[in-house]
Amino acid sequence: MIEKSKINVNWKVIGHAQQKLYLESAFFGNRLTHSYLFSGPPHVGKTALALDFARLLNCENGNLCGKCLACVNPVEIFSELIVIDKDTEIKIDEIRSLKRDLALKPLSGQKKVAIIANAENLNRESANSLLKFLEEPQKDNFFILTTAAVGFLPQTIVSRVQKINFSPNSKQETEKHLNSLDISKAITKQVLELAPNKIGLANILSKNIEELERWRQQDMELDDLFSQSVFERMQYTSQISKLETQQIVNIFKTWLILSESRLRQTKQKDMKAQTDFIKALNTALMHFKSNLNKRLVLDNFVLSF
Ligand SMILES: [Zn+2]
The missing domain is CATH 3.40.50.300 (P-loop containing nucleotide triphosphate hydrolases)
Structure with missing residues (x-):
């Protein structure tokens, strides 16, 4: 004790x-x-x-x-x-x-x-x-x-x-931190939606409008990805496969963080789709780290959730 x-x-x-x-x-x-x-x-x-x-x-x-x-x-x-x-x-x-x-x-x-x-x-x-x-x-x-x-x-x-x-921050802690900053209510609300349990991220987003916009964009792309057919996902990944591996890794890390926040707010019945997605992201990140072929990793990724 x-x-x-x-x-x-x-x-x-x-x-x-x-x-x-x-x-x-x-x-x-x-x-x-x-x-x-x-x-x-x-x-x-x-x-x-x-x-x-x-x-x-x-x-x-x-x-x-x-x-x-x-x-x-x-x-x-x-x-x-x-x-x-x-x-x-x-x-x-x-x-x-x-x-x-x-x-x-x-x-x-x-x-x-x-x-x-x-x-x-x-x-x-x-x-x-x-x-x-x-x-x-x-x-x-x-x-x-x-x-x-x-x-x-x-x-x-x-x-x-x-x-x-360490564990995630509580939403109350994040809100308390945001309320202590000199930012508008609208920004506070947007940041809290994207990073309810991450004070560090909330801090970055609250001070950098461009970064906030990028995260909002990624959040919307995540919604799209979930509503798409496998064929549409394939088209999407063929587009992003033209990016440098490090850029794709950054997008996936952003998605991972957003998905983990979503998972904490997900109803039990939708949980499997979210956890499968998080697993797929982690596997892809591991493959990128092992320098596997970019296109192969992406194709494998879209077929795993
Ligand atoms: Zn001192």
């Missing part, structure tokens, strides 16, 4: 009460481990909480005071914090550069924290290189990996880290 600490930590991230409690307990109880893996759905605030935690580890007042340098310094100039956050392959050079940065001694009393978001993007070489580091961490070094696809991470890494699981 984890007891709430007496110190009030000013987490910026909304929700994830259990995960915060766990981290506070490790921090105040001197039971920190050197590497953590935040695992759970995309865009629910895993990387944001990793940043909060990295700042807490270095906060002069030990409570995320929001005033000291560790709390207010932007990531770019906060030398104790190194963040790799990208959608594409994480190459060995980036891990080497990370190692060089970590080798520099932290300022007195500070801790160096490396955050690797979307850790499923580590390739085999970079994962192996990172593993050596996770096995023999320096006293003042901490790693926080985040992933929405833990199955794509090598087991050797997963077994080396303290895993913390």
